[in-house]
Amino acid sequence: MDISYSELPDTPAQRVLARRFIWRASWPVALLCGLPILIVIDSLLDPWMKASARPAAFSGIVTCCMLALVAVARARHQLAELREAGGVLSEAMISSAPARDFTSPLDPISTFDLCADRLSSIGMAETLGYARPAAFRHNPFTGRITIGRVRPFWYEGALRITVEQHGSGLTRVHVQRRPGLTRLALQLGQGLALVDKVCAELERALHTRRASMDAAVRTRELERSALQARLHAMQAQVEPHFLYNTLANLKYLIRTDAERAQTMVDHLVGYLQAALPDMRTESSTVGREIELAEHYLSLMQIRMGERLRFGIEVDPALLDCPVPPAMLVSLVENAVKHGLERAARPGTIVVACRGAERWIELSVRDDGAGLGEAAAGDGVGLANIHQRLQLLYGPAAALRVEPGAHGGVLATLRIPRKEPV
Structure with a gap:
């Protein structure tokens, strides 16, 4: 069969691909379409074939050749259209x-x-x-x-x-x-x-x-950055309001009682060592917060004398658990300022920590003036804690302030046992 490739590109690679395309286009049609037609023609012409000397396969061969020629013509037409469109053949x-x-x-x-x-x-x-x-x-x-x-x-x-x-x-x-x-x-x-x-x-x-997804991650990062900025601003509000009074008291004790002045300096240094890092970090531990509360209460005890007694109750296994910084000392400060300082009698503050598998509970209990007086604060302490809890944990954390069993106020802070966001 003489096939002209005048419509194909002149490069050898294109000619090889064109021949391969024509071959692949012709033989499946001739083979798979010609065989059924061969069977039909052979059954129709069976009496004539038997009477003649022609072989029975002759009609099938002719049919296959005709179908192959039709397939070749169709393939050549497609190649011509491809060349007119400026296309180039490829194996794919x-x-x-x-x-x-x-x-x-x-x-x-x-x-x-x-x-x-x-x-x-x-x-x-x-x-x-x-x-x-x-x-x-x-x-x-x-x-x-x-x-x-x-x-x-x-x-x-x-x-x-x-x-x-x-x-x-x-x-x-x-x-x-x-x-x-x-x-x-x-x-x-x-x-x-x-x-x-x-x-x-x-x-x-x-x-x-x-x-x-990347945009959502960037949005979360921006929200997280804004959240941390708000948290740092709130943590900056939790400064030791008693600092100036403590320094003034220290100045007086240096002149009158050097031993108590030295004790106050030791507790003040311990308090600042525990408090200042918390103002720059996103998370603290139960141990650091208990230490901060203890130094604070020791300083206030020097100032208030017999009017203040305190106790610490904490499970040693919880000391390394992460908690938000400066929240516990805010509750302690609230208990001193609005509970014991307003009372006309000595009082006791108990700081406790207990935990379970999923949560940690920090509590400050006093037997001072009671909830009515405690609620009349300046709005910085408890409101600050509420806002920070919502930003860090959402509804999974809570602050509860209620009357104590024997008078005074019980403030309880419950947070999930995990790192804050």
Whole structure:
């Protein structure tokens, strides 16, 4: 059979691809379409064939040759159209199963879920040119998704998308066209165009999802930065209001009682060593907060004398548990200022800490003036704690202020047993 390739590009590589395309276009049609026709013609002409000396296969051979010539003519016409359009042949264009790979910015599970959601949508069927919703099948265990015009997929062909993870940790998406029985006559570039279209849609969807996730992360980081700024501003309000009074008292004791003045200096240094780092950190521990409260109460005891007694009750196993800084000492300061200082009698303050598997409870109990007087504070202490708890833990934390069992006030701070946000 003499075939002219005058319509093909002049490069040797293009000529080789053109011949390969024509060959692939002709023999499946001649073979698989010619055999059924051979059987039909042989059954119709069986009496005539028996009466003649011609072999029975003659009609089938002629039929196969005619079909092959038709397929060759069709392939040559497609090549001519490609050249007129300025196209260039490639192996992927003439392949019956063209494929493309790309890397997903998401993990395999998220990639598979997003691909399955996008491929099963009506919009994808319209993108692929289907007149009705596409036939769809997916298996999350194998990471494979199959989409086609109709079922069964082996009849008309389909697109298979495979999601897998490489050893380097990258997620690879493999898109391949699977030919069917009705697609034996090769289409020049149509299968590759479908593959490219699906790859473009999936890549766009995956990168859009990644961009939205990155934007959400950036938004959370900005919110976290704003939150920390607010927390630092609130923590800065929890300064030792008693500091000036303590220094004035220390100045008096230096002249009158050097021993008590030395004791006050020791406790003041201990208090500042525990308090100043808390003003710059986002989290403290039960041990540090108890130490801070103890130094504070010791200083106030020197100032108030016999009017103040205090006790510390804490489980040693809880000393390393994280808690927000400067909250406990605010409750202690509130108890001294609004409980004992307003009372005309000596009083006792008990600082306690207990915990369970999921929460920690810090409490300050006094037997001073009671809730009515305690509630008449300047609004900085308890309001500050309420706001910080909401910012750090939301509804998972609570501050409860109630009358004590034997008078005075019981303030209880319950927080989740975890790091603050």
